[in-house]
Amino acid sequence: MLKDKEKFKEMFLDRIQTIYGVTIEEASVTDKYMALSSLIRDYIYRNWVHTHREYDKKAERQVYYFSVEFLKGKPLGNNLLNLGLKDVCKEALDDLGIDLESIENIENDVGLGNGGLGRLGACFLESMASLGIPCHGCTIRYKYGLFKQKIIDGYQVEVLDNWLRNGNPWEVRKTDKSVEVKFKGKVRVNNKNGKMAFIHEDYESILAVPNDMPIIGYRNNTVNTLRTFSAEPKRTELDFTLLSREEVQKYIEYKHSVESISEILYPDDHNYEGKVLRLKQQYFLVSAGLQTIIRRFKKKGGMMKNFHEKVAIHINDTHPTLAIPELMRILIDEEDIEWDEAWYITTNAISYTNHTILPEALEKWNVDMFKGLLPRIYMIVHEINERFCKELWNRYPEDWDRIRNMAIINNNYINMAHLAVVGSYSVNGVAKVHTDILKNQVMKNFYDFSPYKFNNKTNGITHRTWLLKANPKLSNLITDAIGDKWIKEPSSLIKLTSYSQDSSFKENLFKVKKHNKQILADLIKREYNINIDLDSIVDVQVKRIHEYKRQILNVFNILNMYYTLKDNPDLDIPSRTFIFGGKAAPGYYMAKEIIKLINSVSYVINKDKIIKDKLKVIFLENYRVSLAERVFPASDVSEQISTASKEASGTGNMKFMINGSITMGTLDGANIEIRDAVGDDNFFNFGLTVDEVLSYYRNGGYNSWDVYNSDYRVKRILDSLIDGTLFGEKDKFRMIYESLLNNNDQYFVLKDFDDYVKTQVKLQERYKNKYKWLEMCTENIANAGKFSSDRTVKEYAKHIWKVKEVQVEK
Numbered sequence: 021m022l023k024d025k026e027k028f029k030e031m032f033l034d035r036i037q038t039i040y041g042v043t044i045e046e047a048s049v050t051d052k053y054m055a056l057s058s059l060i061r062d063y064i065y066r067n068w069v070h071t072h073r074e075y076d077k078k079a080e081r082q083v084y085y086f087s088v089e090f091l092k093g094k095p096l097g098n099n100l101l102n103l104g105l106k107d108v109c110k111e112a113l114d115d116l117g118i119d120l121e122s123i124e125n126i127e128n129d130v131g132l133g134n135g136g137l138g139r140l141g142a143c144f145l146e147s148m149a150s151l152g153i154p155c156h157g158c159t160i161r162y163k164y165g166l167f168k169q170k171i172i173d174g175y176q177v178e179v180l181d182n183w184l185r186n187g188n189p190w191e192v193r194k195t196d197k198s199v200e201v202k203f204k205g206k207v208r209v210n211n212k213n214g215k216m217a218f219i220h221e222d223y224e225s226i227l228a229v230p231n232d233m234p235i236i237g238y239r240n241n242t243v244n245t246l247r248t249f250s251a252e253p254k255r256t257e258l259d260f261t262l263l264s265r266e267e268v269q270k271y272i273e274y275k276h277s278v279e280s281i282s283e284i285l286y287p288d289d290h291n292y293e294g295k296v297l298r299l300k301q302q303y304f305l306v307s308a309g310l311q312t313i314i315r316r317f318k319k320k321g322g323m324m325k326n327f328h329e330k331v332a333i334h335i336n337d338t339h340p341t342l343a344i345p346e347l348m349r350i351l352i353d354e355e356d357i358e359w360d361e362a363w364y365i366t367t368n369a370i371s372y373t374n375h376t377i378l379p380e381a382l383e384k385w386n387v388d389m390f391k392g393l394l395p396r397i398y399m400i401v402h403e404i405n406e407r408f409c410k411e412l413w414n415r416y417p418e419d420w421d422r423i424r425n426m427a428i429i430n431n432n433y434i435n436m437a438h439l440a441v442v443g444s445y446s447v448n449g450v451a452k453v454h455t456d457i458l459k460n461q462v463m464k465n466f467y468d469f470s471p472y473k474f475n476n477k478t479n480g481i482t483h484r485t486w487l488l489k490a491n492p493k494l495s496n497l498i499t500d501a502i503g504d505k506w507i508k509e510p511s512s513l514i515k516l517t518s519y520s521q522d523s524s525f526k527e528n529l530f531k532v533k534k535h536n537k538q539i540l541a542d543l544i545k546r547e548y549n550i551n552i553d554l555d556s557i558v559d560v561q562v563k564r565i566h567e568y569k570r571q572i573l574n575v576f577n578i579l580n581m582y583y584t585l586k587d588n589p590d591l592d593i594p595s596r597t598f599i600f601g602g603k604a605a606p607g608y609y610m611a612k613e614i615i616k617l618i619n620s621v622s623y624v625i626n627k628d629k630i631i632k633d634k635l636k637v638i639f640l641e642n643y644r645v646s647l648a649e650r651v652f653p654a655s656d657v658s659e660q661i662s663t664a665s666k667e668a669s670g671t672g673n674m675k676f677m678i679n680g681s682i683t684m685g686t687l688d689g690a691n692i693e694i695r696d697a698v699g700d701d702n703f704f705n706f707g708l709t710v711d712e713v714l715s716y717y718r719n720g721g722y723n724s725w726d727v728y729n730s731d732y733r734v735k736r737i738l739d740s741l742i743d744g745t746l747f748g749e750k751d752k753f754r755m756i757y758e759s760l761l762n763n764n765d766q767y768f769v770l771k772d773f774d775d776y777v778k779t780q781v782k783l784q785e786r787y788k789n790k791y792k793w794l795e796m797c798t799e800n801i802a803n804a805g806k807f808s809s810d811r812t813v814k815e816y817a818k819h820i821w822k823v824k825e826v827q828v829e830k
């Protein structure tokens with residue numbers, strides 16, 4: 021019914037009047053947003069319920085994807101697009117004198133995640149809904165998402181992200197499906213007729229309330245679910261008049277401590293309280309999630325001994341690893357199943373994705389802390405460890421080093437990655453090279469012990485969000501050339517290959533890019549009052565700020581270009597616009613210094629008249645999904661310059677590629693597969709390889725002072741960080757200077773500098789040949805299909821989860 025414009029108008033107006041009690045003239049943009057969103061939500065409700073019925077009827081197995089992050093961005097535009105309602109909605113609102121874009125703009129990003137890992141979860145959910153894969157997302161309903169970034173005087177300042185301030189029109193609260201999660205207390209062991217029973221007593225009880233958000237498939241009647249849990253006190257109906265002052269005070273403290281669990285994504289864990297809170301969040305999520313899954317499973321007549329055949333539990337990184345002991349607990353303590361059978365069910369239900377090999381990101385929990393918070397779960401982890409170590413002993417008698425190295429509990433710490441590998445039937449990395457590093461280095465012992473568990477699933481992005489939605493002009497151009505099959509089957513983008521020699525196609529591609537640059541330039545003018553040259557190379561590095569991602573290397577090339585131009589202002593090079601964006605973790609001081617450095621360089625260069633506007637540097641504040649959708653379509657160059665071996669996959673690289681930008685990259689993560697797909701001629705590769713980096717690490721690194729002493733460009737740039745010549749103040753960036761020289765440049769910035777600069781020069785020469793450049797763009801788009809998350813989730817479904825797609829009929 022909403023497909024008809026007149027009907028759409030009528031229903032929209034009716035909603036404004038009945039729900040908000042205002043006329044269309046009186047309604048605020050927020051009223052209009054709420055009315056429109058709730059209208060769409062109600063419109064899909066039938067299909068939502070229907071999808072779940074069809075899954076229960078037809079799916080042999082269903083997947084639950086647990087992740088502490090889902091970085092969705094703004095739901096409205098995606099939902100309208102996937103429902104096929106975008107055009108009619110726009111026209112109907114136009115008739116009423118309302119601009120759809122202004123409504124979309126006031127929607128808050130659903131920012132329940134940090135970066136790549138959370139965005140991957142969101143891309144997977146979109147792809148799975150569009151393919152009809154029966155999968156449900158599970159996460160925490162954080163009251164505050166990832167902080168909003170403000171730049172004040174060049175520094176990052178963090179502001180609370182109160183995304184629920186106006187309510188969330190997309191979610192449906194399911195109070196009746198709430199479950200109880202238990203913390204602390206004691207475990208009493210009861211020995212009844214030789215059978216042990218474990219009774220958890222004196223615990224603190226917390227209510228987990230589910231809220232469901234629809235995940236709408238692309239024009240296929242399918243609506244999947246993202247379930248988010250909020251933590252609430254168990255009894256809210258307390259009659260305060262009957263309580264003493266102390267009791268009221270105690271209740272308020274209890275209420276606050278409960279609500280803090282779902283208050284904020286990744287609370288500061290530099291102190292003990294913060295660590296406990298994170299552990300609480302992790303257990304809260306898996307306990308609540310598993311209980312609702314099992315309750316529904318049993319209600320539908322399922323037998324627990326078949327649980328693993330019907331249900332697949334996927335853990336995205338180690339944060340939800342407690343799903344393993346929690347499932348054991350439920351099977352043993354509540355379902356009365358013996359250990360061996362419970363272990364069989366658990367290890368055939370759970371699969372695990374590893375996302376990083378950075379040692380600082382591998383989670384470990386202190387045993388005493390863990391025991392105090394989760395006494396029964398600790399007993400189970402302890403028992404899993406005992407049995408696993410016995411098995412190791414049988415396999416490797418007396419090889420104590422190996423056993424200690426592989427143990428789940430060691431040195432008073434619980435190693436979550438070890439628990440995840442031992443308790444699951446599949447362990448995957450997220451790009452070929454990352455999986456190889458897991459198998460041959462980081463998890464070599466585990467790979468030797470159980471090689472059949474290990475497999476690779478190279479990440480992907482949903483091309484419907486990152487191309488169809490973010491870049492409508494390019495989408496139309498592609499569809500005009502090869503038809504619209506690519507929207508459902510991204511591999512058919514390969515048909516564009518023949519257009520790489522088609523000059524009219526390339527001319528149109530050029531126009532599209534320019535149009536997108538104009539949109540971004542307008543934004544930059546509006547927000548920062550900086551003019552950018554639409555004919556310049558738009559060179560972009562947007563991602564979290566981290567030393568391993570090497571924003572510093574990018575800055576050093578910019579400074580080198582700046583000095584070169586200052587020495588020779590008439591140098592014949594294409595002008596360049598360098599764009600940065602990204603948040604630093606609040607406690608990561610070095611990353612915050614890097615932000616300040618970028619802003620200082622931007623300040624110096626943008627106002628320098630000598631270089632004749634050949635260079636501009638812009639730091640975009642508050643990088644997030646909705647801003648990213650503006651950035652990728654306008655970019656020419658994609659900076660993917662991590663130290664080889666450090667970036668497990670990267671997914672930003674894929675978003676650039678599908679929007680026709682050319683990668684300047686190291687052979688790291690999925691960059692390697694991107695280069696393999698497009699060929700050497702369509703990719704700018706530089707720097708140390710994974711093997712070279714790992715070999716340096718084995719031999720204690722290299723001497724960065726040697727580079728400083730032998731390369732005058734490096735010396736000049738490094739000196740300018742501390743001598744006051746560029747930034748007016750002595751020792752301004754001493755922290756960065758020290759880390760590169762006296763701390764021996766852990767990330768090989770100086771080592772890769774020369775090759776990076778050379779490759780940048782090669783790139784700018786190539787840009788001068790417009791048709792050659794556009795040929796490269798076309799090749800990149802044509803080969804981007806394999807980096808769609810449609811391909812990735814199909815691989816998960818077939819090889820890990822063993823689930824089939826379900827077509828939902830109307």
Ligand SMILES: *Cc1c(COP(=O)(O)O)cnc(C)c1O
Pocket residue numbers: 134135136137139562563564643644645648669670671672673675
């Ligand atoms: C894709 C994406 C990321 C991940 O980018 P990488 O370059 O792979 O690190 C981070 N944040 C947002 C908002 C994204 O859309």
